[in-house]
Amino acid sequence: MNRIELLITTENAGQRLDRALRDAAPDLSRAALQKAVLAGHCLVDGLPASRPDAKTRPGQRVVLQLPRAESALTAEEGHLELLWRDADLVVCNKPAGLTVHPCPSCPEHTLVQRLLGRFPQLAQLDGLRPGIVHRLDKDTSGLLLVALTEPSRLALSAAFARREVRKEYLALVSGLPPERGECREALGRHPTAKIKMAVLPEARGGKPAHTAWTRLWHTPDKRVSLLAVRIHTGRTHQIRVHLAHLGHPLLGDRLYAPAPVRDLAPRQMLHAWRLAFTHPGSGEEMRFACPPPEDMPLAALAACRRMRRLVITGNPGSGKSALTGRLAVQGLPTVSADALVADLYAPGGEAAAWLERRCGGKVLAKDGGVDKTVLLAAMRADPLLRRDVEETVHALVRIAIENFWREQEAAGAPLAVAEVPLYFECGWQNIFSPKPLSVGVHCPLPRRLRRIMDSRGWSEEKAAALEAWQWPEARKEAACDLLVDNSGPPEALENAARALSAELERIGRDEEAAQRRRLEELWR
Numbered sequence: 335m336n337r338i339e340l341l342i343t344t345e346n347a348g349q350r351l352d353r354a355l356r357d358a359a360p361d362l363s364r365a366a367l368q369k370a371v372l373a374g375h376c377l378v379d380g381l382p383a384s385r386p387d388a389k390t391r392p393g394q395r396v397v398l399q400l401p402r403a404e405s406a407l408t409a410e411e412g413h414l415e416l417l418w419r420d421a422d423l424v425v426c427n428k429p430a431g432l433t434v435h436p437c438p439s440c441p442e443h444t445l446v447q448r449l450l451g452r453f454p455q456l457a458q459l460d461g462l463r464p465g466i467v468h469r470l471d472k473d474t475s476g477l478l479l480v481a482l483t484e485p486s487r488l489a490l491s492a493a494f495a496r497r498e499v500r501k502e503y504l505a506l507v508s509g510l511p512p513e514r515g516e517c518r519e520a521l522g523r524h525p526t527a528k529i530k531m532a533v534l535p536e537a538r539g540g541k542p543a544h545t546a547w548t549r550l551w552h553t554p555d556k557r558v559s560l561l562a563v564r565i566h567t568g569r570t571h572q573i574r575v576h577l578a579h580l581g582h583p584l585l586g587d588r589l590y591a592p593a594p595v596r597d598l599a600p601r602q603m604l605h606a607w608r609l610a611f612t613h614p615g616s617g618e619e620m621r622f623a624c625p626p627p628e629d630m631p632l633a634a635l636a637a638c639r640r641m642r643r644l645v646i647t648g649n650p651g652s653g654k655s656a657l658t659g660r661l662a663v664q665g666l667p668t669v670s671a672d673a674l675v676a677d678l679y680a681p682g683g684e685a686a687a688w689l690e691r692r693c694g695g696k697v698l699a700k701d702g703g704v705d706k707t708v709l710l711a712a713m714r715a716d717p718l719l720r721r722d723v724e725e726t727v728h729a730l731v732r733i734a735i736e737n738f739w740r741e742q743e744a745a746g747a748p749l750a751v752a753e754v755p756l757y758f759e760c761g762w763q764n765i766f767s768p769k770p771l772s773v774g775v776h777c778p779l780p781r782r783l784r785r786i787m788d789s790r791g792w793s794e795e796k797a798a799a800l801e802a803w804q805w806p807e808a809r810k811e812a813a814c815d816l817l818v819d820n821s822g823p824p825e826a827l828e829n830a831a832r833a834l835s836a837e838l839e840r841i842g843r844d845e846e847a848a849q850r851r852r853l854e855e856l857w858r
Contacts (some may be wrong), residue, residue, distance in 0.1 A: 351371065352364055424453065503565070543567045547562060573604060626857065642748065651798050657775050680704075735752045777799075
Protein backbone atom coordinates (compact mmCIF):
# COMPACT_ATOMS: atom_id res chain seq x y z
CA MET A 335 0.00 0.00 0.00
CA ASN A 336 1.60 3.25 -1.20
CA ARG A 337 -1.39 5.68 -1.15
CA ILE A 338 -3.91 6.15 1.65
CA GLU A 339 -7.03 8.28 1.24
CA LEU A 340 -9.68 8.84 3.92
CA LEU A 341 -12.52 11.17 4.81
CA ILE A 342 -12.72 12.30 8.43
CA THR A 343 -16.25 11.71 9.72
CA THR A 344 -17.92 12.64 12.96
CA GLU A 345 -16.98 9.18 14.26
CA ASN A 346 -13.23 9.60 13.92
CA ALA A 347 -12.99 13.37 14.27
CA GLY A 348 -10.84 14.60 17.14
CA GLN A 349 -8.29 11.82 16.79
CA ARG A 350 -4.62 12.44 16.23
CA LEU A 351 -3.76 12.40 12.54
CA ASP A 352 -1.36 9.47 12.88
CA ARG A 353 -4.00 7.41 14.74
CA ALA A 354 -6.61 8.09 12.06
CA LEU A 355 -4.13 6.98 9.41
CA ARG A 356 -3.28 3.88 11.49
CA ASP A 357 -6.96 2.92 11.62
CA ALA A 358 -7.20 3.32 7.84
CA ALA A 359 -4.03 1.29 7.22
CA PRO A 360 -3.71 -1.32 10.01
CA ASP A 361 -0.97 -3.14 8.11
CA LEU A 362 1.43 -0.23 8.67
CA SER A 363 3.12 0.67 11.92
CA ARG A 364 2.29 3.95 13.60
CA ALA A 365 5.98 4.80 13.65
CA ALA A 366 6.19 4.42 9.86
CA LEU A 367 3.13 6.64 9.40
CA GLN A 368 4.54 9.29 11.72
CA LYS A 369 7.78 9.24 9.78
CA ALA A 370 5.91 9.75 6.48
CA VAL A 371 3.89 12.68 7.88
CA LEU A 372 7.00 14.36 9.28
CA ALA A 373 8.66 13.94 5.87
CA GLY A 374 5.86 15.97 4.21
CA HIS A 375 4.07 13.14 2.40
CA CYS A 376 0.62 13.90 3.87
CA LEU A 377 -2.01 16.36 2.53
CA VAL A 378 -5.09 17.51 4.45
CA ASP A 379 -7.62 19.25 2.19
CA GLY A 380 -4.84 19.63 -0.36
CA LEU A 381 -2.45 21.36 2.03
CA PRO A 382 0.75 19.78 3.50
CA ALA A 383 0.36 18.52 7.08
CA SER A 384 3.56 17.83 8.99
CA ARG A 385 2.28 17.23 12.54
CA PRO A 386 1.36 13.59 13.32
CA ASP A 387 -0.37 14.77 16.53
CA ALA A 388 -2.66 17.30 14.79
CA LYS A 389 -6.36 16.82 15.71
CA THR A 390 -8.64 15.87 12.85
CA ARG A 391 -11.98 17.63 12.04
CA PRO A 392 -15.15 16.39 10.33
CA GLY A 393 -15.10 16.67 6.55
CA GLN A 394 -11.34 16.77 6.14
CA ARG A 395 -9.89 14.78 3.24
CA VAL A 396 -6.56 13.18 4.06
CA VAL A 397 -4.16 11.77 1.46
CA LEU A 398 -0.88 10.10 2.38
CA GLN A 399 1.45 9.16 -0.44
CA LEU A 400 4.04 6.76 0.95
CA PRO A 401 7.44 6.83 -0.73
CA ARG A 402 8.58 3.54 -2.14
CA ALA A 403 10.84 1.84 0.39
CA GLU A 404 14.45 1.75 -0.64
CA SER A 405 16.59 -0.59 1.40
CA ALA A 406 20.13 0.44 2.18
CA LEU A 407 20.94 -3.26 2.47
CA THR A 408 22.60 -5.28 -0.23
CA ALA A 409 21.33 -8.78 -0.80
CA GLU A 410 23.96 -11.50 -0.42
CA GLU A 411 24.24 -15.13 -1.31
CA GLY A 412 24.78 -17.53 1.57
CA HIS A 413 23.56 -20.76 3.12
CA LEU A 414 20.22 -20.64 4.92
CA GLU A 415 18.78 -23.59 6.80
CA LEU A 416 15.01 -23.05 6.72
CA LEU A 417 12.69 -25.06 8.92
CA TRP A 418 9.56 -23.23 7.76
CA ARG A 419 8.56 -20.64 5.20
CA ASP A 420 5.26 -19.22 4.03
CA ALA A 421 3.98 -15.84 2.83
CA ASP A 422 4.12 -14.37 6.33
CA LEU A 423 7.24 -15.65 8.04
CA VAL A 424 10.36 -17.78 8.03
CA VAL A 425 11.87 -19.96 10.76
CA CYS A 426 15.58 -20.59 10.23
CA ASN A 427 18.45 -22.26 12.04
CA LYS A 428 21.12 -19.60 12.49
CA PRO A 429 24.66 -20.96 12.59
CA ALA A 430 27.08 -19.80 15.27
CA GLY A 431 29.42 -17.06 14.08
CA LEU A 432 26.82 -15.29 11.93
CA THR A 433 25.61 -11.84 13.03
CA VAL A 434 21.85 -11.40 12.74
CA HIS A 435 21.72 -7.85 11.34
CA PRO A 436 24.19 -5.16 10.24
CA CYS A 437 25.82 -2.95 12.84
CA PRO A 438 28.81 -0.57 12.79
CA SER A 439 31.24 -3.40 13.60
CA CYS A 440 29.64 -5.78 11.07
CA PRO A 441 28.04 -3.85 8.18
CA GLU A 442 27.78 -6.83 5.83
CA HIS A 443 27.76 -10.63 5.64
CA THR A 444 24.87 -10.94 8.09
CA LEU A 445 21.82 -13.19 8.29
CA VAL A 446 19.57 -10.31 7.22
CA GLN A 447 21.52 -9.86 3.99
CA ARG A 448 21.31 -13.59 3.25
CA LEU A 449 17.56 -13.46 3.91
CA LEU A 450 17.25 -10.48 1.59
CA GLY A 451 18.95 -12.52 -1.13
CA ARG A 452 16.37 -15.29 -0.71
CA PHE A 453 13.32 -13.11 0.12
CA PRO A 454 13.55 -9.82 -1.82
CA GLN A 455 10.19 -8.67 -0.38
CA LEU A 456 12.06 -7.84 2.84
CA ALA A 457 13.41 -4.78 1.02
CA GLN A 458 9.94 -3.22 1.39
CA LEU A 459 10.35 -3.18 5.19
CA ASP A 460 12.08 -0.23 6.81
CA GLY A 461 15.45 -0.14 8.49
CA LEU A 462 18.56 -2.29 8.69
CA ARG A 463 16.70 -5.08 10.50
CA PRO A 464 13.79 -5.85 8.16
CA GLY A 465 11.63 -8.66 9.53
CA ILE A 466 13.73 -9.23 12.64
CA VAL A 467 11.44 -9.60 15.66
CA HIS A 468 14.04 -11.05 18.06
CA ARG A 469 17.75 -11.79 17.86
CA LEU A 470 20.47 -14.22 18.84
CA ASP A 471 24.04 -13.30 19.75
CA LYS A 472 26.57 -13.82 16.98
CA ASP A 473 28.05 -16.94 18.59
CA THR A 474 24.69 -18.39 19.67
CA SER A 475 23.19 -20.89 17.26
CA GLY A 476 19.62 -21.98 16.71
CA LEU A 477 16.05 -21.05 15.88
CA LEU A 478 15.24 -17.55 14.69
CA LEU A 479 11.82 -16.26 13.65
CA VAL A 480 11.67 -13.67 10.86
CA ALA A 481 8.61 -11.79 9.57
CA LEU A 482 8.28 -11.33 5.80
CA THR A 483 5.55 -8.66 5.87
CA GLU A 484 4.87 -5.58 7.96
CA PRO A 485 1.60 -6.97 9.44
CA SER A 486 3.41 -10.13 10.49
CA ARG A 487 6.24 -8.09 11.98
CA LEU A 488 3.83 -6.01 14.03
CA ALA A 489 1.89 -9.04 15.24
CA LEU A 490 4.99 -11.03 16.18
CA SER A 491 6.65 -8.06 17.86
CA ALA A 492 3.52 -7.60 19.94
CA ALA A 493 3.50 -11.32 20.83
CA PHE A 494 7.10 -11.06 22.02
CA ALA A 495 6.24 -7.95 24.05
CA ARG A 496 3.34 -9.84 25.69
CA ARG A 497 5.73 -12.76 26.35
CA GLU A 498 3.55 -15.13 24.36
CA VAL A 499 6.45 -16.54 22.33
CA ARG A 500 8.12 -19.46 24.12
CA LYS A 501 11.86 -19.84 23.66
CA GLU A 502 14.03 -22.58 25.13
CA TYR A 503 17.80 -22.94 24.86
CA LEU A 504 20.38 -25.64 25.43
CA ALA A 505 23.30 -24.39 27.51
CA LEU A 506 26.49 -26.25 28.36
CA VAL A 507 27.71 -24.81 31.65
CA SER A 508 30.44 -25.26 34.21
CA GLY A 509 29.61 -27.15 37.39
CA LEU A 510 26.46 -28.86 38.62
CA PRO A 511 23.52 -26.44 39.04
CA PRO A 512 20.44 -27.69 40.92
CA GLU A 513 18.20 -29.97 38.90
CA ARG A 514 15.73 -27.10 38.57
CA GLY A 515 16.21 -23.44 39.31
CA GLU A 516 15.65 -19.86 38.28
CA CYS A 517 17.24 -16.44 38.47
CA ARG A 518 15.28 -13.18 38.68
CA GLU A 519 18.13 -10.71 39.08
CA ALA A 520 17.65 -7.45 37.18
CA LEU A 521 20.10 -6.82 34.34
CA GLY A 522 21.64 -3.67 32.96
CA ARG A 523 24.66 -2.32 31.15
CA HIS A 524 27.92 -3.08 32.96
CA PRO A 525 29.07 0.10 34.75
CA THR A 526 32.62 0.00 33.36
CA ALA A 527 32.78 -2.59 30.53
CA LYS A 528 30.35 -1.22 27.99
CA ILE A 529 30.27 -4.34 25.83
CA LYS A 530 29.06 -6.39 28.81
CA MET A 531 25.83 -6.68 30.74
CA ALA A 532 25.69 -7.23 34.49
CA VAL A 533 23.37 -7.96 37.38
CA LEU A 534 22.27 -4.47 38.32
CA PRO A 535 19.56 -3.35 40.79
CA GLU A 536 16.55 -1.68 39.21
CA ALA A 537 17.37 1.42 41.28
CA ARG A 538 20.59 1.70 39.27
CA GLY A 539 19.05 1.09 35.87
CA GLY A 540 18.63 -2.67 35.83
CA LYS A 541 15.60 -4.11 34.06
CA PRO A 542 13.59 -7.12 35.30
CA ALA A 543 14.83 -10.44 33.94
CA HIS A 544 13.66 -14.01 34.54
CA THR A 545 15.57 -17.15 33.58
CA ALA A 546 14.58 -20.71 34.52
CA TRP A 547 16.31 -24.00 33.81
CA THR A 548 16.12 -27.77 34.06
CA ARG A 549 19.29 -29.85 34.22
CA LEU A 550 19.26 -32.52 31.51
CA TRP A 551 22.69 -34.14 31.82
CA HIS A 552 26.07 -33.83 33.47
CA THR A 553 29.51 -35.34 33.04
CA PRO A 554 30.41 -38.27 35.32
CA ASP A 555 32.62 -36.01 37.45
CA LYS A 556 29.92 -33.28 37.58
CA ARG A 557 32.28 -30.64 36.17
CA VAL A 558 29.99 -29.77 33.24
CA SER A 559 26.18 -29.80 32.89
CA LEU A 560 23.70 -29.46 30.05
CA LEU A 561 20.69 -27.27 30.85
CA ALA A 562 17.39 -26.60 29.10
CA VAL A 563 16.93 -22.87 29.72
CA ARG A 564 13.67 -20.97 29.38
CA ILE A 565 13.78 -17.18 29.26
CA HIS A 566 10.64 -15.27 30.25
CA THR A 567 12.23 -11.92 29.35
CA GLY A 568 14.56 -11.05 26.51
CA ARG A 569 17.38 -8.99 27.98
CA THR A 570 20.71 -8.77 26.17
CA HIS A 571 23.02 -11.65 27.16
CA GLN A 572 20.42 -12.70 29.72
CA ILE A 573 21.24 -16.42 29.94
CA ARG A 574 24.98 -15.83 29.87
CA VAL A 575 24.92 -13.21 32.62
CA HIS A 576 22.45 -14.98 34.91
CA LEU A 577 24.27 -18.32 34.79
CA ALA A 578 27.68 -16.71 35.25
CA HIS A 579 26.28 -14.76 38.20
CA LEU A 580 25.17 -18.07 39.78
CA GLY A 581 28.64 -19.56 39.34
CA HIS A 582 27.84 -21.67 36.26
CA PRO A 583 29.19 -19.75 33.24
CA LEU A 584 28.77 -21.11 29.74
CA LEU A 585 31.62 -23.10 28.28
CA GLY A 586 33.44 -21.04 25.67
CA ASP A 587 31.96 -17.69 26.76
CA ARG A 588 34.60 -15.07 25.95
CA LEU A 589 32.88 -12.32 27.94
CA TYR A 590 31.58 -13.92 31.11
CA ALA A 591 33.52 -17.15 31.77
CA PRO A 592 36.91 -17.46 33.48
CA ALA A 593 39.75 -18.68 31.28
CA PRO A 594 39.61 -22.40 32.28
CA VAL A 595 35.88 -22.54 31.41
CA ARG A 596 36.26 -20.30 28.35
CA ASP A 597 38.88 -22.64 26.90
CA LEU A 598 36.64 -25.73 27.10
CA ALA A 599 34.77 -24.84 23.88
CA PRO A 600 35.38 -22.87 20.66
CA ARG A 601 32.41 -20.54 21.28
CA GLN A 602 29.75 -19.93 23.90
CA MET A 603 27.80 -23.18 24.20
CA LEU A 604 24.29 -21.77 23.77
CA HIS A 605 21.76 -23.02 21.23
CA ALA A 606 18.17 -21.86 20.68
CA TRP A 607 16.58 -25.29 20.77
CA ARG A 608 12.82 -24.86 20.84
CA LEU A 609 10.46 -22.15 19.64
CA ALA A 610 6.67 -21.95 19.90
CA PHE A 611 4.34 -19.14 18.82
CA THR A 612 0.94 -18.42 17.31
CA HIS A 613 1.01 -17.87 13.56
CA PRO A 614 0.05 -14.21 12.94
CA GLY A 615 -1.95 -15.09 9.84
CA SER A 616 -3.63 -18.42 10.49
CA GLY A 617 -3.75 -18.39 14.29
CA GLU A 618 -2.23 -21.88 14.26
CA GLU A 619 0.05 -22.91 17.12
CA MET A 620 3.53 -23.40 15.63
CA ARG A 621 6.22 -25.49 17.37
CA PHE A 622 9.78 -26.08 16.22
CA ALA A 623 12.76 -27.95 17.62
CA CYS A 624 16.29 -28.05 16.30
CA PRO A 625 19.21 -30.20 17.57
CA PRO A 626 22.43 -28.34 18.34
CA PRO A 627 25.36 -28.19 15.91
CA GLU A 628 28.09 -30.77 16.33
CA ASP A 629 30.36 -28.48 18.34
CA MET A 630 28.05 -28.72 21.37
CA PRO A 631 28.03 -32.54 21.78
CA LEU A 632 31.74 -32.55 20.94
CA ALA A 633 32.41 -30.08 23.76
CA ALA A 634 30.26 -32.16 26.13
CA LEU A 635 32.11 -35.35 25.22
CA ALA A 636 35.48 -33.63 25.54
CA ALA A 637 34.49 -32.57 29.06
CA CYS A 638 33.86 -36.25 29.86
CA ARG A 639 37.40 -37.19 28.84
CA ARG A 640 39.28 -37.05 32.08
CA MET A 641 42.53 -38.87 32.59
CA ARG A 642 41.75 -42.49 33.45
CA ARG A 643 42.73 -43.28 37.02
CA LEU A 644 43.65 -46.92 37.50
CA VAL A 645 44.17 -48.73 40.80
CA ILE A 646 46.06 -52.05 40.90
CA THR A 647 45.23 -54.03 44.02
CA GLY A 648 45.25 -57.56 45.35
CA ASN A 649 46.27 -59.67 48.30
CA PRO A 650 49.92 -60.13 49.37
CA GLY A 651 52.02 -61.93 46.79
CA SER A 652 49.44 -61.73 44.00
CA GLY A 653 51.77 -59.83 41.64
CA LYS A 654 50.49 -56.27 41.94
CA SER A 655 53.97 -54.79 41.65
CA ALA A 656 54.84 -57.03 38.71
CA LEU A 657 51.75 -55.90 36.78
CA THR A 658 52.36 -52.25 37.67
CA GLY A 659 55.93 -52.57 36.44
CA ARG A 660 54.81 -53.96 33.09
CA LEU A 661 52.36 -51.09 32.64
CA ALA A 662 55.22 -48.68 33.40
CA VAL A 663 57.26 -50.32 30.64
CA GLN A 664 54.36 -49.50 28.28
CA GLY A 665 54.94 -45.83 29.11
CA LEU A 666 52.21 -45.31 31.69
CA PRO A 667 52.99 -43.14 34.75
CA THR A 668 52.77 -45.23 37.92
CA VAL A 669 53.03 -44.79 41.66
CA SER A 670 53.19 -47.37 44.44
CA ALA A 671 51.57 -46.98 47.84
CA ASP A 672 54.29 -49.22 49.27
CA ALA A 673 56.97 -46.93 47.82
CA LEU A 674 55.21 -43.91 49.29
CA VAL A 675 55.11 -45.63 52.68
CA ALA A 676 58.84 -46.38 52.37
CA ASP A 677 59.50 -42.67 51.84
CA LEU A 678 57.34 -41.81 54.84
CA TYR A 679 59.24 -44.33 56.99
CA ALA A 680 62.68 -43.23 55.77
CA PRO A 681 64.90 -41.00 57.93
CA GLY A 682 63.32 -37.55 57.99
CA GLY A 683 60.02 -38.89 56.63
CA GLU A 684 56.72 -37.57 58.00
CA ALA A 685 55.66 -40.93 59.40
CA ALA A 686 59.05 -41.50 61.04
CA ALA A 687 58.80 -38.14 62.78
CA TRP A 688 55.26 -38.86 63.90
CA LEU A 689 56.13 -42.35 65.20
CA GLU A 690 59.03 -40.90 67.17
CA ARG A 691 56.55 -38.64 68.94
CA ARG A 692 53.95 -41.40 69.26
CA CYS A 693 56.22 -44.22 70.47
CA GLY A 694 59.17 -42.35 71.89
CA GLY A 695 61.64 -43.72 69.35
CA LYS A 696 61.05 -47.38 70.22
CA VAL A 697 60.23 -48.32 66.62
CA LEU A 698 63.03 -46.32 64.96
CA ALA A 699 66.33 -47.67 63.66
CA LYS A 700 69.67 -46.02 64.43
CA ASP A 701 69.49 -43.88 61.26
CA GLY A 702 66.17 -42.36 62.34
CA GLY A 703 64.06 -44.34 59.93
CA VAL A 704 61.31 -46.77 60.96
CA ASP A 705 62.35 -50.32 61.78
CA LYS A 706 59.50 -52.08 59.97
CA THR A 707 60.07 -55.40 61.75
CA VAL A 708 59.85 -53.77 65.17
CA LEU A 709 56.85 -51.68 64.10
CA LEU A 710 55.01 -54.73 62.76
CA ALA A 711 55.56 -56.59 66.04
CA ALA A 712 54.37 -53.58 68.05
CA MET A 713 51.26 -53.21 65.90
CA ARG A 714 50.42 -56.90 66.29
CA ALA A 715 50.74 -56.52 70.07
CA ASP A 716 48.87 -53.20 70.35
CA PRO A 717 45.64 -52.84 68.28
CA LEU A 718 45.36 -49.17 69.24
CA LEU A 719 48.83 -48.46 67.83
CA ARG A 720 47.92 -50.34 64.68
CA ARG A 721 44.80 -48.20 64.27
CA ASP A 722 46.74 -44.95 64.81
CA VAL A 723 49.49 -45.96 62.39
CA GLU A 724 47.01 -46.98 59.71
CA GLU A 725 44.94 -43.80 60.01
CA THR A 726 47.96 -41.51 59.92
CA VAL A 727 50.01 -43.26 57.25
CA HIS A 728 47.01 -44.02 55.04
CA ALA A 729 45.96 -40.36 55.11
CA LEU A 730 49.43 -39.26 54.01
CA VAL A 731 49.54 -41.89 51.26
CA ARG A 732 46.07 -40.94 50.00
CA ILE A 733 47.09 -37.29 49.68
CA ALA A 734 50.26 -38.27 47.82
CA ILE A 735 48.31 -40.45 45.38
CA GLU A 736 45.75 -37.71 44.74
CA ASN A 737 48.58 -35.25 44.07
CA PHE A 738 50.20 -37.76 41.70
CA TRP A 739 47.00 -38.15 39.69
CA ARG A 740 46.41 -34.41 39.61
CA GLU A 741 49.92 -33.73 38.36
CA GLN A 742 49.70 -36.40 35.68
CA GLU A 743 46.36 -35.09 34.43
CA ALA A 744 47.77 -31.56 34.27
CA ALA A 745 50.66 -32.95 32.23
CA GLY A 746 48.19 -34.47 29.74
CA ALA A 747 48.61 -38.15 30.59
CA PRO A 748 45.64 -40.20 29.31
CA LEU A 749 46.03 -42.81 32.07
CA ALA A 750 47.93 -43.04 35.38
CA VAL A 751 48.31 -46.08 37.62
CA ALA A 752 48.45 -46.36 41.40
CA GLU A 753 49.33 -49.65 43.06
CA VAL A 754 47.34 -49.69 46.32
CA PRO A 755 47.28 -53.01 48.25
CA LEU A 756 44.75 -51.80 50.86
CA TYR A 757 42.51 -49.84 48.48
CA PHE A 758 39.27 -51.43 49.67
CA GLU A 759 40.36 -51.98 53.26
CA CYS A 760 40.95 -48.23 53.57
CA GLY A 761 37.56 -47.42 52.05
CA TRP A 762 39.15 -45.44 49.25
CA GLN A 763 36.80 -46.80 46.60
CA ASN A 764 34.39 -44.01 47.64
CA ILE A 765 36.96 -41.24 48.21
CA PHE A 766 38.60 -40.29 44.92
CA SER A 767 36.88 -38.20 42.27
CA PRO A 768 36.74 -39.04 39.47
CA LYS A 769 36.41 -42.60 40.65
CA PRO A 770 39.32 -44.84 39.59
CA LEU A 771 38.87 -48.11 37.77
CA SER A 772 40.05 -50.91 40.07
CA VAL A 773 42.00 -53.90 38.73
CA GLY A 774 42.49 -56.90 40.97
CA VAL A 775 45.43 -59.28 40.45
CA HIS A 776 44.45 -62.90 41.08
CA CYS A 777 46.72 -65.65 42.29
CA PRO A 778 45.73 -68.67 44.45
CA LEU A 779 46.64 -68.38 48.13
CA PRO A 780 49.18 -71.27 48.32
CA ARG A 781 51.16 -69.84 45.41
CA ARG A 782 51.00 -66.32 46.86
CA LEU A 783 52.30 -67.45 50.27
CA ARG A 784 55.15 -69.38 48.64
CA ARG A 785 56.13 -66.32 46.59
CA ILE A 786 56.19 -64.11 49.69
CA MET A 787 58.29 -66.49 51.75
CA ASP A 788 60.72 -67.15 48.90
CA SER A 789 61.14 -63.53 47.70
CA ARG A 790 60.97 -61.65 51.00
CA GLY A 791 62.21 -64.25 53.47
CA TRP A 792 59.08 -63.95 55.58
CA SER A 793 57.97 -66.70 57.89
CA GLU A 794 54.71 -68.44 57.21
CA GLU A 795 53.32 -66.87 60.41
CA LYS A 796 54.19 -63.35 59.28
CA ALA A 797 52.73 -63.90 55.80
CA ALA A 798 49.53 -65.30 57.30
CA ALA A 799 49.25 -62.32 59.69
CA LEU A 800 49.43 -59.80 56.83
CA GLU A 801 46.94 -61.84 54.85
CA ALA A 802 44.53 -61.75 57.79
CA TRP A 803 44.68 -57.93 57.93
CA GLN A 804 43.27 -57.70 54.41
CA TRP A 805 39.91 -58.57 52.91
CA PRO A 806 39.52 -62.22 51.94
CA GLU A 807 40.73 -62.77 48.40
CA ALA A 808 37.27 -63.60 47.01
CA ARG A 809 35.70 -60.49 48.54
CA LYS A 810 38.42 -58.18 47.25
CA GLU A 811 38.31 -59.60 43.74
CA ALA A 812 34.50 -59.33 43.66
CA ALA A 813 34.80 -55.62 44.48
CA CYS A 814 37.20 -54.96 41.55
CA ASP A 815 36.06 -53.67 38.18
CA LEU A 816 38.51 -55.90 36.30
CA LEU A 817 40.62 -58.96 37.13
CA VAL A 818 44.03 -60.00 35.81
CA ASP A 819 45.04 -63.62 36.28
CA ASN A 820 48.62 -64.03 37.54
CA SER A 821 48.52 -67.68 38.43
CA GLY A 822 50.75 -68.67 35.50
CA PRO A 823 54.41 -68.06 34.54
CA PRO A 824 55.89 -64.51 34.34
CA GLU A 825 55.57 -64.32 30.55
CA ALA A 826 51.82 -64.83 30.88
CA LEU A 827 51.59 -61.63 32.94
CA GLU A 828 53.21 -59.72 30.08
CA ASN A 829 50.39 -60.79 27.78
CA ALA A 830 47.85 -59.98 30.49
CA ALA A 831 49.24 -56.44 30.78
CA ARG A 832 48.86 -55.88 27.05
CA ALA A 833 45.33 -57.30 27.16
CA LEU A 834 44.50 -54.96 30.06
CA SER A 835 45.65 -51.93 28.04
CA ALA A 836 43.48 -52.99 25.11
CA GLU A 837 40.52 -53.52 27.43
CA LEU A 838 40.93 -50.04 28.90
CA GLU A 839 40.89 -48.52 25.41
CA ARG A 840 37.70 -50.44 24.60
CA ILE A 841 36.07 -49.28 27.84
CA GLY A 842 36.93 -45.67 26.98
CA ARG A 843 35.38 -45.97 23.52
CA ASP A 844 32.25 -47.61 24.90
CA GLU A 845 31.83 -44.97 27.61
CA GLU A 846 32.11 -42.14 25.08
CA ALA A 847 29.65 -43.84 22.73
CA ALA A 848 27.19 -44.27 25.60
CA GLN A 849 27.49 -40.61 26.55
CA ARG A 850 26.91 -39.55 22.94
CA ARG A 851 23.76 -41.70 22.79
CA ARG A 852 22.49 -40.13 26.02
CA LEU A 853 23.02 -36.64 24.64
CA GLU A 854 21.41 -37.38 21.29
CA GLU A 855 18.36 -38.88 23.01
CA LEU A 856 17.80 -35.56 24.78
CA TRP A 857 17.18 -33.60 21.59
CA ARG A 858 15.88 -36.41 19.38
